Amino acid sequence: MRQWSALFMKDFKLTRVVFFMGLVMNGLVALLTLTLEGAANDSLLLFVPFAIAAGIHVAYVPGMVLISLKSEGSYMSVWLHNPQAAFKLLLSKMVNGLIMLVVSLAWLYALARLVITPRLSLIEPSWTDAWSVGWFIFPHIIWISAGLSVLVMFLWALHQYLKLRIGRWSWAVIAGILILSGWIYALLTTSKLYGFVTEWGGMTYKFGVILPDTLQTYTGGYVFDFIMIVGLFILTAWLVDNKVEG
Amino acid sequence: MIQMTNVTKEYAKNTAIKDISLTVPTGRIIGIVGGNGSGKSTLLKLIAGLAQPTSGSVTVNGEKANRRTGQFAAYSSESGIYYPIFTVREAIRFQASQFPDFNLAKADEIMKLMQLDPHMKIKALSKGNRGRLQIMLTLAREAPYILLDEPLSGLDPMVRDAIVKGMISYVDLSTQTLIMTSHEVTEIETLIDGFIALKDGSLHRMADVEELHEVEGLRIADWMKKTYD
Incomplete structure (x- = not known):
């Protein structure tokens, strides 16, 4: 555990500047909200900058993981020359990103409360619905962000492997794989088989006036995504252990 | 024991190592010598498990060399890079946390010998001091194999002297084997027991230094001048 926690602290140090910059940007979003409130009459506008900022957080963990991996790229032999299994090295970066994401979202939530609560009378009809949407969206942002971070790790590892073999064409192959996998995923998730396998639970x-349509999710869908994420993570760890070179 | 069997390593546009087979005996100091681009660093990375052969096999202590070979082999890269976010002291602590064979007392001794300031940020260290740091972090491990890639490259004579002293004082040849690459053949000749000479990625010769001196009456540099042209 000491081995991994030291790794975790090192990974935190590699990305902490970006993390703190993100927290400052959340503060700027709160300032923007106050400015918008003064400029417009629509009370629902109070939610817009916060909603956009929360949505952007989908890219948070993949972004942090990519920044961390890019830093490691400069010390590749140091990163790879470590007795710990690759899944532990990668997990450290992912957990770092996830904790930072949760802190950033919690900070955004706190700021939103701070800005909106004194003006509750302006938005009272939308208040409860807005927070319900928030409680639905936040875990999904974390979920999607975690999934995308594994995809980023996989593509990075694949690029590291390919660049020593095919040189600059590696980027073209990565772009091709990204487009192809997106297309296959879209094809799969709209197929009858996918519906049959995942549409349970x-x-x-x-969410009332904020989102008039009823939303439906399936436990089977989450299980499917989880299996895909774990599978891709295992493949990435194998690539780092056996194919990525320092 | 390190064993290489018909090892070839190809990159996108070139072949770095061509069909090399050799066995590195334990308890010795071995120098890997050769010109620029002869495959010295690649050979060391293959042993460290940081590069994989395109064909053939590399085993360290009977196990296929891969990334986890780091358990048996302490490797120091040519570039002298380390995480700039750390101070010297933090780098020692991090290294100690990762490698169970890392000897903190030994690291402290080497740090003093190399005159490194433990509170100094790595990003603020000069090239020479980064080289010393790498050597310190590598030699403080009590791994069976110590692999040093160009430990003396681009360093001033004082730093070279400190590094050579470190290698002599802190490698225990009863339990450890030191393998290093170097351009500075003359400088390492007095240190090494044997050498592996590479030419254009192929094994040119593997021999004892003493044998070369006694049988052919040549120093490594002279032998290289004679046979490489």
């Missing part, structure tokens, strides 16, 4: 959500 249904849950419906209603």
